[in-house]
Amino acid sequence: MNFFASGLNTLRGQKGQHQTGSETIDRLCDRIEHATLLEDRRASVLALKSCSREHRRDIGARGARVLCKVLHQDNADIDITKAVLETLTVLCQPESDREEALDFALEISKAILEDASNVTILLDMLEEYDFYVRFHVVSLLATLVLSNTDRLQECILTSPMGMSRLMALLDDRREIIRNEGLLLLISLTESNADLQKIVAFENAFERLLAIIDEEGAISGGIIVQDCLQLVQNLLRYNVSNQNYFRETSCIQRIPALFNEVILDDNGKHDASMKDVWSDQKGNNMIMVLELIRVLVVPDHSNTTPNQKSMYQCGILQLLIDVSLTSNAPQRVKASAFYALAELIRLNKVNQDALSKTVIIPAHPPAFIAEAHNSALTPSSRSSAQLSRSSFQSGRNSALGEHRPFEQRERCPAIVEVVAIAVGKYPGCTYSVRAAATCLFQTFVLENPDTQMVLATTLNPPPDDNPNTPSNEKPQSPGTLLLEALQGWQEDNETGAIDPYNSWFATVLFSHILQNNPRAKSIALAITFGDEENGEDPVSLIHAIAAALMVAVKGQSDPRVALGYLALLCVWCYDSPKSIKDFLSEGVHLQFLIELISPSSKEDPMVQGLAAFLLGICYEFNWEQDALITRATIQPIILSRIGLDHFAACITRVRESKPFKAAVPFMVVLPSEEGGGRLPDLYFDYSFVEFLKRTFESTQKSIMVSPTKSRPLAGLSASDQAETESQMASMQAKIAAQSSEVANLKSSHDAELVNLRLSHEAELASFKAKHDAEVADLRSKLDEAHRMLSQQAHERREHEAVSRELEELRVQVRERQERHEALEKEHEDLLICLAEQDEELSGLKEHILALGINK
Numbered sequence: 001m002n003f004f005a006s007g008l009n010t011l012r013g014q015k016g017q018h019q020t021g022s023e024t025i026d027r028l029c030d031r032i033e034h035a036t037l038l039e040d041r042r043a044s045v046l047a048l049k050s051c052s053r054e055h056r057r058d059i060g061a062r063g064a065r066v067l068c069k070v071l072h073q074d075n076a077d078i079d080i081t082k083a084v085l086e087t088l089t090v091l092c093q094p095e096s097d098r099e100e101a102l103d104f105a106l107e108i109s110k111a112i113l114e115d116a117s118n119v120t121i122l123l124d125m126l127e128e129y130d131f132y133v134r135f136h137v138v139s140l141l142a143t144l145v146l147s148n149t150d151r152l153q154e155c156i157l158t159s160p161m162g163m164s165r166l167m168a169l170l171d172d173r174r175e176i177i178r179n180e181g182l183l184l185l186i187s188l189t190e191s192n193a194d195l196q197k198i199v200a201f202e203n204a205f206e207r208l209l210a211i212i213d214e215e216g217a218i219s220g221g222i223i224v225q226d227c228l229q230l231v232q233n234l235l236r237y238n239v240s241n242q243n244y245f246r247e248t249s250c251i252q253r254i255p256a257l258f259n260e261v262i263l264d265d266n267g268k269h270d271a272s273m274k275d276v277w278s279d280q281k282g283n284n285m286i287m288v289l290e291l292i293r294v295l296v297v298p299d300h301s302n303t304t305p306n307q308k309s310m311y312q313c314g315i316l317q318l319l320i321d322v323s324l325t326s327n328a329p330q331r332v333k334a335s336a337f338y339a340l341a342e343l344i345r346l347n348k349v350n351q352d353a354l355s356k357t358v359i360i361p362a363h364p365p366a367f368i369a370e371a372h373n374s375a376l377t378p379s380s381r382s383s384a385q386l387s388r389s390s391f392q393s394g395r396n397s398a399l400g401e402h403r404p405f406e407q408r409e410r411c412p413a414i415v416e417v418v419a420i421a422v423g424k425y426p427g428c429t430y431s432v433r434a435a436a437t438c439l440f441q442t443f444v445l446e447n448p449d450t451q452m453v454l455a456t457t458l459n460p461p462p463d464d465n466p467n468t469p470s471n472e473k474p475q476s477p478g479t480l481l482l483e484a485l486q487g488w489q490e491d492n493e494t495g496a497i498d499p500y501n502s503w504f505a506t507v508l509f510s511h512i513l514q515n516n517p518r519a520k521s522i523a524l525a526i527t528f529g530d531e532e533n534g535e536d537p538v539s540l541i542h543a544i545a546a547a548l549m550v551a552v553k554g555q556s557d558p559r560v561a562l563g564y565l566a567l568l569c570v571w572c573y574d575s576p577k578s579i580k581d582f583l584s585e586g587v588h589l590q591f592l593i594e595l596i597s598p599s600s601k602e603d604p605m606v607q608g609l610a611a612f613l614l615g616i617c618y619e620f621n622w623e624q625d626a627l628i629t630r631a632t633i634q635p636i637i638l639s640r641i642g643l644d645h646f647a648a649c650i651t652r653v654r655e656s657k658p659f660k661a662a663v664p665f666m667v668v669l670p671s672e673e674g675g676g677r678l679p680d681l682y683f684d685y686s687f688v689e690f691l692k693r694t695f696e697s698t699q700k701s702i703m704v705s706p707t708k709s710r711p712l713a714g715l716s717a718s719d720q721a722e723t724e725s726q727m728a729s730m731q732a733k734i735a736a737q738s739s740e741v742a743n744l745k746s747s748h749d750a751e752l753v754n755l756r757l758s759h760e761a762e763l764a765s766f767k768a769k770h771d772a773e774v775a776d777l778r779s780k781l782d783e784a785h786r787m788l789s790q791q792a793h794e795r796r797e798h799e800a801v802s803r804e805l806e807e808l809r810v811q812v813r814e815r816q817e818r819h820e821a822l823e824k825e826h827e828d829l830l831i832c833l834a835e836q837d838e839e840l841s842g843l844k845e846h847i848l849a850l851g852i853n854k
Contacts (some may be wrong), residue, residue: 070084119156185199358410438666564680
């Protein structure tokens with residue numbers, strides 16, 4: 001009762017007088033700051049919480065600082081803590097989308113984050129196991145991270161145990177706490193590399209993968225998606241985390257994410273549900289595929305070792321299964337194609353593994369005729385259409401003949417990839433076909449051997465195959481491409497045209513030929529027509545040109561003509577033999593001239609590529625026996641087209657929006673193919689880069705004289721012209737220098753004769769003088785010899801005297817030694833005599849003594 005009475009008295013004021021909202025807030029804040037009893041502060045905080053929604057601005061202006069102070073003082077009291085956290089969360093959340101409400105919420109968030117100790121105390125509160133305290137702390141932090149992410153990240157980094165406490169939320173058995181903590185970590189790790197590293201080394205990968213397994217892998221709910229999103233945040237563009245992920249064998253755990261355990265109502269495993277794809281299961285699978293792509297980003301230091309690890313643990317085969325053999329939704333298949341493309345990019349081992357894989361393809365998606373017909377409208381046809389028999393010789397198009405519920409035959413995986421890309425299955429969306437095209441591009445990227453193998457499949461297959469029980473002819477990548485290249489014409493007759501059948505086929509074909517002269521030679525040798533039945537053989541490049549002419553004159557979608565022109569540009573570039581064959585039909589040159597001429601009404605992009613192709617035909621037309629030579633082409637370009645208009649055509653295609661919109665990985669957004677629309681795909685990115693790299697030299701080559709010699713290997717015509725000009729200048733300099741050298745040589749010879757004569761005279765004078773000096777020196781030498789011999793004689797005499805003197809000195813030394821010995825003997829004798837004298841004296845005395853005694 002005291003608790004409620006205290007709160008009531010606080011709101012009533014003195015003597016029950018009515019108070020305004022501002023006065024009440026001021027009174028409550030003052031009591032919170034200065035009350036000494038915990039109960040009073042608790043009552044005031046609860047009262048302030050009850051007013052937080054109605055008096056948001058007043059509490060924010062006065063109470064935000066006070067509430068933060070309470071967190072530091074009374075965080076041990078759970079009731080006060082919960083009320084403060086709820087109030088601050090309400091203040092930091094905008095009440096509406098109006099600018100004023102957003103600015104107010106941002107201001108309160110800045111006030112809280114201004115002092116890093118406020119964030120530290122919030123993180124310390126996560127040690128409290130109470131559900132509501134943890135929940136409200138996480139909710140407040142989640143609100144703050146939306147308002148000022150950078151500042152909150154800085155504050156968390158200053159807290160020694162901050163990230164450890166946040167990571168502990170993932171171990172909370174209460175799902176609400178764990179899920180909210182997971183969302184908070186996702187927001188915190190999106191852009192801060194330091195936080196990403198700290199989270200990763202807090203055993204984040206193990207914890208997240210454990211949660212994913214617990215939730216049922218890809219069959220789990222949105223929590224699996226959130227966990228995978230956090231893993232991606234930690235790995236994207238973070239080299240150290242990717243190294244840690246690989247070194248801790250986490251890549252080897254990715255295959256387990258594909259395994260789903262689905263239980264029925266009785267708790268038993270239900271294998272029949274494996275092929276059921278809910279929206280959430282599709283989202284989870286896409287996140288797994290995006291995770292794989294994060295680990296194999298092109299031109300990254302970790303890409304190669306990650307590709308190797310993924311191949312070794314079987315991820316390559318799993319991606320093939322998802323993209324080609326499963327009945328996954330098309331958005332999942334598209335993501336799987338992109339992931340597989342990244343996995344084999346510039347990796348010969350993985351590319352070879354894909355080429356050797358044989359699969360049983362999944363049944364293609366059902367074809368919806370209404371949507372297809374709305375997008376593919378019939379086009380008008382011109383009376384002047386060329387024959388397509390050259391394409392159809394020995395080939396029956398498989399487009400539109402698929403029976404989806406028949407038993408599929410085993411086939412190489414790459415064959416199914418090409419079939420999807422070129423539209424063999426009309427039910428496939430453009431996004432899947434674009435993804436399959438990207439996979440094919442990376443399959444042949446910097447892989448000339450594979451390009452050669454694929455080029456050989458362009459040859460007609462045998463009429464029957466004893467190893468195939470089906471009545472259909474065996475398919476190969478080459479036959480599928482050729483069928484698609486002419487398939488749009490058959491669709492035109494039925495009234496429904498899909499320009500992307502031929503467009504995707506031309507893109508795939510161009511990648512087989514790109515930067516590979518041997519593949520171009522193989523393709524150039526392919527001909528159509530049965531000579532035994534009286535048909536004239538037609539080369540493949542002529543068939544492509546004929547299809548281009550039909551597409552332009554039939555006023556078909558510009559994508560068809562752009563695809564054919566791009567293919568011919570790639571094929572003819574730096575290939576004189578291909579240009580010779582292409583121009584062997586004069587109608588082809590005439591067609592290009594009419595297409596580029598100023599009076600043409602064709603699409604500017606088509607005109608631009610036609611101009612680029614004509615420039616290539618002039619730049620590399622170096623065959624000696626060509627029917628149409630450079631000397632024929634240059635006057636036509638300069639007179640009928642004009643150099644300025646020629647350059648303007650190429651410039652217009654370079655400045656067009658579709659040209660600039662090309663991206664490295666061909667992507668079709670769902671919004672681009674819905675409602676019967678065709679996607680905005682006009683150019684392949686590799687062709688865009690090819691044109692940017694070569695158009696300048698092609699334009700300059702038009703001004704180079706056709707009589708100039710062929711450029712050196714690796715040089716364009718314009719570079720060759722510049723080189724020849726420099727060589728002519730150098731040759732002129734060499735000739736001038738040679739003449740100068742000849743003049744110098746003649747003058748040098750005359751000077752040499754004069755010098756020789758004067759030298760001989762000087763030599764004779766010098767010889768006479770030398771002879772006199774030699775004679776004088778000889779006399780002096782004789783005198784010196786005489787003096788030396790005399791000195792030698794004197795030296796010998798001196799040596800003899802010296803020897804005699806030395807002998808005398810030796811004799812003197814011996815005599816001195818003998819004398820000293822005699823003196824020593826004499827002294828010894830004297831001593832003996834003295835001793836004898838003493839003895840005699842003693843004897844005398846003794847005798848005397850004896851005589852006395854007697």
